[in-house]
Amino acid sequence: MAGNSDPLTPRAKLAVTAGKAVAAASRAAGRGSGSVIGGRVALKLDPDLLARLAQNLDVVLVSATNGKTTTTRLIAEALRAAGPVVSNALGANMPAGITSALAGGTESKFGVIEVDEKYLAGVARDTSPKCIALLNLSRDQLDRAAETRMLAENWREGLAGSKAVIVANCDDPLVVWAASSSPNVIWVAAGQMWKDDAWSCPSCGGVMQRPGDDWFCGECGFRRPQPAWALSGDHVLDPHGSAWPIHLQLPGRANKANAASSAAVAAVFGVPPQVALERMYQVQAVAGRYDVVQFLGRDLRLLLAKNPAGWLETFSLIDPPPAPVILSVNARGADGTDTSWLWDVDYTRLSGHPIFVLGDRKLDLAVRLEVANQHFQVCENLDQAVQMCPPGRIEVIANYTAFQDLRRRVGN
Secondary structure, three states: OOOOOOOOOHHHHHHHHHHHHHHHHHHHOOOOOOHHHHHHHHHHHOOOHHHHHHOOOEEEEEEOOOOHHHHHHHHHHHHOOOOOEEEOOOOOOOHHHHHHHHHOOOOOOEEEEEOOHHHHHHHHHHHOOOEEEEOOOOOOOOOOOOOHHHHHHHHHHHHOOOOOEEEEEOOOHHHHHHHOOOOOEEEEEOOOOOOOOOOEOOOOOOEEEOOOOOOEEOOOOOEOOOOOEEEEOOEEEOOOOOEEEOOOOOOOHHHHHHHHHHHHHHHHOOOOHHHHHHHHOOOOOEOOEOOEEEEOOEEEEEEEOOOHHHHHHHHOOOOOOOOOEEEEOOOOOOOOOOOHHHHHOOHHHHOOOOEEEEOOOHHHHHHHHHHOOOOEEEOOOHHHHHHHOOOOOEEEEEOHHHHHHHHHHHOO
């Protein structure tokens, strides 16, 4: 458990100090938070720094293709009921960013860490987590990430025999297969709206049967485990069958699912569901997501959607037609440069909405919308799109770097 003895060697302290200095210089130069460059410098000076920083913390790792940042934030709020928390709240989720975050929380009891899917096994090895939350696996950044089955295999091998309690979504067959190599798993029925990455059995390749909310492989018998926790409407059902109301300021079914998983994680550390869920109400926005901002005299709600699973959940959040919708898509390094995933998104769900398109890949998106038979206008920038929008709150949906561009423009 967390203690007060200083785990840091003189070399580690030097690495932390140098990392913080570089991060501060990066911020002063207007190059972002500096957490990644600061972490890189610190790890160069002491390659074992992440393990040293984690050894006095009760660590929770959160990994998934969708929902990592929000769930990390919800778990951090819940665990603050039991002690101080350090977290990479800004979403820098590779080893350098994680190291930077932990270096800022030496007095904390808990470390709640979002981890990029590809780095989960290595970060778990370095940080000896008490708990790991696995939410979903779906296609994302197609030029960078291996296909989802390979990511699941990477998790399965990396977590085999892990001492951590794994809190895993039993509705995603890929997550179940990945988590099943661990001796201590708590299953959560968090739901799965996007199913197109798990039609074949990850265990044997057979065709997955999906009657209702259930799933199983007719060939090898791999099947959905019995959940201990479940999302049921606006409530979380705990292992004793008690129903706890979810009150969130964050919108949508996906965030209720994130809250259900977060409540299960909090319970591992002795925080009761009622306390955990009450604390989650504090979260209004996560790194700008879901914020409503004023811009050019209009209300804009900023929504992030990075891949087909995320777009599907986001479409379920937006105001009904004829609410105007602005869509912005880039394809820079952090987004993945392959935009073929646009063809997996069902844009017919936007029928009846006036649509305005911008971003580096606005023409890719325009072709996709044309095929989906949607009415849209291509715009040069956000200002032009907002000025063309008919009345009503404007829903703005963007992928990762497009979202950052929009936040800078609206001063958020």
